[in-house]
Structure formats: structure tokens, C-alpha cells
Amino acid sequence: MREKPVQKQVFSRFLKERGQRFTKERSAILEKTMSRNGHFDPETLYIEIRKAGAKASRASVYRTISLLCECGLIEQVRKTEHGTVYERSFGHEHHDHMLCIGCGSAIEFYSDKLERLQEDLCRQQGFQGTTHTLEIRGYCRKCQKKKKQT
Amino acid sequence: MREKPVQKQVFSRFLKERGQRFTKERSAILEKTMSRNGHFDPETLYIEIRKAGAKASRASVYRTISLLCECGLIEQVRKTEHGTVYERSFGHEHHDHMLCIGCGSAIEFYSDKLERLQEDLCRQQGFQGTTHTLEIRGYCRKCQKKKKQT
DNA sequence: ATTGTAATTGAGACTCATTATCAATTAAAC
DNA sequence: GTTTAATTGATAATGAGTCTCAATTACAAT
Structure with a gap:
């Protein structure tokens, strides 16, 4: 999987502006998020991250997804009975x-x-x-x- | 509030077809549902029903809402972080x-x-x-x- | 590099909408 | 009226998402 430095820049700038930190947990979550093509939900993302050997708690996944929404890198697609569905919006035109x-x-x-x-x-x-x-x-x-x- | 016998007929027929019963609880929930004009959620409906003196448990409200959706008298509008929003669809054109x-x-x-x-x-x-x-x-x-x- | 400090993390408790359980009740067919 | 399977409701359970708080850590300043 290629690096995506642009997105890291966007995110870390966004954080810095708000006096927040770019931690390794956030970095790992960002990466997994950006490598995804279709729709995803927080729990699936969490499991994938654990499988990949990265360390990030469920709480951090939820917290980071929230931040990624705020800075426009991902967006909520819909809410279902099984939870909220998101998708990458960076480099992904509106549809x-x-x-x-x-x-x-x-x-x-x-x-x-x-x-x-x-x-x-x-x-x-x-x-x-x-x-x-x-x-x-x-x-x-x-x-x-x-x-x-x- | 005027009676709405058509909707009762629709619902009781729907139930009969499936070997289900038209109970007073279901009747009370149907009535409150049909007297509503805007959007509503199950909890609000439940509270209104209790206030009106009718007897129906929260569980029955949820169960009946489900049935009313299936038979097309109401429909889901959206899911929010505070729960599911419904609206009457009977006598209410698509919009x-x-x-x-x-x-x-x-x-x-x-x-x-x-x-x-x-x-x-x-x-x-x-x-x-x-x-x-x-x-x-x-x-x-x-x-x-x-x-x-x- | 070290230190100071406020942001962050994670485990688990908690919330809140919704669903399942099950003994007691009841609609409705006979 | 009897019968019987559907229904009810109190309460337990579930599950997504959030909160708590002590321990950790990024990072700016020295």
C-alpha cells in the first residue's frame, strides 16, 4: 500500500490548528481509513486495525472517525440498524x-x-x-x- | 379527533391475512399514529399514548410500529443518533x-x-x-x- | 536531551434505543 | 363458553456509541 502523504498533511494540519496531536493511533486509523475503497463501519475498521497489528482501542477509532469527519476526509453515508456507515471523501467526488x-x-x-x-x-x-x-x-x-x- | 375507519380496516385486514390479531393496544397505537401530522419517534408516541390514558407498553409500541411499516401505513424517514423517525404515509403523498x-x-x-x-x-x-x-x-x-x- | 504540561489513550463503566424472554392474558374461531 | 395460539408487559439483554479517569505521551520550551 502506497503512502498518502497529502492526507496525513491535511489531517495533521487540521489537528495542529486546534491544538491537538497527531498520535500514532490516529495515524494508524487514518491510514486504514484511506486505504479502504468502499463503505465501512467503525467496528469493521477496528477489527482490521487490530488484525494489521496496529494498536488502537475501539474508543480511539470512534474518536478519530469523528475527527476525520470534521476535517472532511471521510463522511457519514447513512445510519443503519447495525450502526453508522462511512466512506472516504478525500479524492472521491460527491456522488x-x-x-x-x-x-x-x-x-x-x-x-x-x-x-x-x-x-x-x-x-x-x-x-x-x-x-x-x-x-x-x-x-x-x-x-x-x-x-x-x- | 375524527375516526379514521379506513385505516383501521387496512390494518385489521393486513393482520387477519397473517393470522394476527387486532388488539386494543394495536388499535390505540394506530389511532395515535394516524392523528399525528409531522415526524415522530417511538418514545414520543409511547409517552403520548400513556398521557392519553391508553394502555400500551413500550414493547408494544415498537412492535406495532414495525407492523404499521410493513403494511405501509407509516414509513421510516431516517435514523438519527437519537433514534428512528417515522411519519404517516397513509393519505400523505410521497415527498x-x-x-x-x-x-x-x-x-x-x-x-x-x-x-x-x-x-x-x-x-x-x-x-x-x-x-x-x-x-x-x-x-x-x-x-x-x-x-x-x- | 530533559522537563513540564496538557492532550491522549484504553479498559471498562455507562447510556440509551431497541429487541428478546416468558409467564400471564386475551382475541377470536369453534 | 371453551380452546388455543397470538399478544402483552415487566424486565433482562443486546449493541452501538460515549464517558471516565488514571496512566501515558506528544511536543514546545528550556
């Missing part, structure tokens, strides 16, 4: 999701039309929109086939 | 929400363009979409003013 009811898989997509629509809608309502999340639920290709077979 | 970061208030809106956009997006991805949720976060009129004053 929305389609979520398969059948298998839980997620498709990412981006739509310029949607971005413009958000602006229109906000104008109509006198609302100052900053971000949005669109989640489309349904069936992915695979699960559509499975359904036909039954 | 999406703008959520104020400042005060937590919610604006409901409906957009035909958005509905058509969902269809387009799904076609593009070979996804069979059934429902969606669009949540736009930002500042409502009041909170925009407050921010200016500071």
Missing part, C-alpha cells in the same frame, strides 16, 4: 447511491442534473442548501435475475 | 425533505422532476428502483437570518 434491497450492494452514481435540481428546489423553498443525499432503493441487476428465476 | 442544520426543522417538498430523474438514473444503471429518499441539508429562512445577525 449518491443506489442500494440493493436484495443483497445490500451499493452503486455509486453522479448526476449533474440532480445537482442543478437541488439548487432549483432550494430556491423555490427559500432554503439555503449545502449538501444532499439521494438514496434510491431497489434491485441490482443480479437480484433482478434471481427474482425472475423464482 | 422528500429539507433538513435545517440550525434548528432541526424539516420542510417537505415534492418534485415531479426528481421522480422522473430517478427513473432516468435507474435506467442508466440497469437498476430497478422502487423508492428513494432525498434529503437536502442546509439552513431554513429563520436560521439564515440568525446567521446574518452574528
Whole structure:
């Protein structure tokens, strides 16, 4: 796994500005977070970190995830009955999701039309929109086939 | 508060089909649910029911909310750090929400363009979409003013 | 390098929403 | 009315996430 010094810089600057420290625990969590491609939840991240031999407690994982959200390196995707799902946002353009009811898989997509629509809608309502999340639920290709077979 | 016999019929039929019973607890919870206009969470509903003098335990409230979701009379709006938020869907057309970061208030809106956009997006991805949720976060009129004053 | 000091860590206690348990109750079919 | 399986509710259990606090440590100043 290649180093990602840019992200370390972003994070350590963010911390320094607030008089906070860039510890090895935070560094390990940052690294594992940034090496992840898809969605993840704190517990899974914690287990991966332990497996990788790094030392960081569950508490630190939660605390660091919080910080990473604040400085914009990751963001919350959604809350589920099994906990909160996050994803890397650094080097990962804004997008929305389609979520398969059948298998839980997620498709990412981006739509310029949607971005413009958000602006229109906000104008109509006198609302100052900053971000949005669109989640489309349904069936992915695979699960559509499975359904036909039954 | 007027009676809403249609919803009772829907619910009791739904239950009968599944060999389940239409108890007074379920009836009380249904009624309180249907008399609500905005968003609500299970705990608030439970407290209201107790205040109204009806008898239903917290456990029954949770269990019945689950049933009401299954039969389509209410639906989950979102999960927050303070629990799950629901809203009546019976006699309440589909819509999406703008959520104020400042005060937590919610604006409901409906957009035909958005509905058509969902269809387009799904076609593009070979996804069979059934429902969606669009949540736009930002500042409502009041909170925009407050921010200016500071 | 050493020191001083405030930030951080981690183990475990705690919170709070939600679910499971199970004996007692009850709807509703006969 | 009897029967019987579904339901209820008090309470225990679960599980994600947060808090506590003594021990540790980053880091700025000397």
C-alpha cells in the first residue's frame, strides 16, 4: 500500500490548528481509513486495525472517525440498524447511491442534473442548501435475475 | 379527533391475512399514529399514548410500529443518533425533505422532476428502483437570518 | 536531551434505543 | 363458553456509541 502523504498533511494540519496531536493511533486509523475503497463501519475498521497489528482501542477509532469527519476526509453515508456507515471523501467526488434491497450492494452514481435540481428546489423553498443525499432503493441487476428465476 | 375507519380496516385486514390479531393496544397505537401530522419517534408516541390514558407498553409500541411499516401505513424517514423517525404515509403523498442544520426543522417538498430523474438514473444503471429518499441539508429562512445577525 | 504540561489513550463503566424472554392474558374461531 | 395460539408487559439483554479517569505521551520550551 502506497503512502498518502497529502492526507496525513491535511489531517495533521487540521489537528495542529486546534491544538491537538497527531498520535500514532490516529495515524494508524487514518491510514486504514484511506486505504479502504468502499463503505465501512467503525467496528469493521477496528477489527482490521487490530488484525494489521496496529494498536488502537475501539474508543480511539470512534474518536478519530469523528475527527476525520470534521476535517472532511471521510463522511457519514447513512445510519443503519447495525450502526453508522462511512466512506472516504478525500479524492472521491460527491456522488449518491443506489442500494440493493436484495443483497445490500451499493452503486455509486453522479448526476449533474440532480445537482442543478437541488439548487432549483432550494430556491423555490427559500432554503439555503449545502449538501444532499439521494438514496434510491431497489434491485441490482443480479437480484433482478434471481427474482425472475423464482 | 375524527375516526379514521379506513385505516383501521387496512390494518385489521393486513393482520387477519397473517393470522394476527387486532388488539386494543394495536388499535390505540394506530389511532395515535394516524392523528399525528409531522415526524415522530417511538418514545414520543409511547409517552403520548400513556398521557392519553391508553394502555400500551413500550414493547408494544415498537412492535406495532414495525407492523404499521410493513403494511405501509407509516414509513421510516431516517435514523438519527437519537433514534428512528417515522411519519404517516397513509393519505400523505410521497415527498422528500429539507433538513435545517440550525434548528432541526424539516420542510417537505415534492418534485415531479426528481421522480422522473430517478427513473432516468435507474435506467442508466440497469437498476430497478422502487423508492428513494432525498434529503437536502442546509439552513431554513429563520436560521439564515440568525446567521446574518452574528 | 530533559522537563513540564496538557492532550491522549484504553479498559471498562455507562447510556440509551431497541429487541428478546416468558409467564400471564386475551382475541377470536369453534 | 371453551380452546388455543397470538399478544402483552415487566424486565433482562443486546449493541452501538460515549464517558471516565488514571496512566501515558506528544511536543514546545528550556
